[in-house]
Amino acid sequence: MQVEVAYARPDRQEIVPVNVPEGTTALEAAKLSGISDIFPEIDPDTIDMGVFGKVIKDPAAHELREGDRVELYRPLKIDPKQARLNRAKKKDQAQ
Template sequence: MALSTLRVEVAFALPHKQRIVALEVPSGTTARQAVALAGLPELFPELPESAFSQAALGIFGKALRDPDAHTLRVGDRVEVYRPLEIDPKAARLERAKRQASGQ
C-alpha cells in the first residue's frame, strides 16, 4: 500500500531575501517536520540552524500554538517567523514619546 503524500510549502523571508520551498511530504507530517525537510539552513547560510528549528511557525498568517503537533493538510503554507528585533509595546512607547516632544 502506497503512503499518501501532501503538497505543501514552507516560506521564510529576510528583508532582502525570500524563499518559498514547495514540498511533497507524507501524510501526518507536522509543521515543524516540514520546516526541517525544506532545507532552509542551506538557503540562508547566514543564519544559525536554530533560527529555523526553534522558530515560531504559522499557517497562512495564523500562528500555531504547537507546531510540533500540528499536522499539515494539502496546500498548507508553513511560515517561519523571525524573532522580533524590538518589542512592539516598546516601539509604540518610543513613537509616542517622539510625537509628544515634537508638538
Template sequence: MLESMIEVEVVYAAVDRQVLLRVAVPSGATVRAAVKGSGIGAHFPELDLDSCPLGIFGKAVADPAVQLVQEGDRIEIYRPLLADPKEVRRLRAAKAAQARARTPES
C-alpha cells in the same frame, strides 16, 4: 504500502531576500517536520529550525511539533522581533506628549 504525500509551501523572508519552496511531505507530517524536511535550512544556515517560531497563513502555530499540516498549507518561518511593538508604541506616545508639552498653545 505507499505513504500518501501532500503538497505544502514553506517560506522564509530574510531582510535581504525571501525563499518559497513547494514541497511534498507525508500525510500526517507535523509543521516542524515539514519545515525541516523542506531543505530551507540550506538556503538560510543561520536559522535554528528546531526552535524558530512558525505559522500557517499568517497565524502563529502554538506547538509546531504537534500540529499536522494539510494539503496546500503555507508554512511561514518568522524572524525574531528586534523590538517589542508595545514598547515602541509607548515610547512614541511619550515622545509625542513631550513635543505637545513644549509647544506653546495658541
C-alpha cells in the same frame, strides 16, 4: 501533498514548495524543505512557526493539510508595546 515553507529577511525571502506525505507536521515540513540550507541562521527546532499567519504553539504536533504555507518567524527586535511607546514619544517631540 503539496505545502510551502516560507521565510523572509528584509533583504531576501523564499517560499519553498515541498511534497510531503499525509500526517507531516509543520516541524517536519520545515526540515524537509531545506530552508535552513538557504538561511543558515534558522534552527527549525527553536524558531517560531505559523500557518497562514496564525502562530502554531507546537510545530512538532501540528499536522499540515494540502496547500498549507508554513511560515518561519524571525525574533522581534523590540517588544511591540515598547515600539508603540517610542513612536508616541517621537510624535509628541515633533509637535
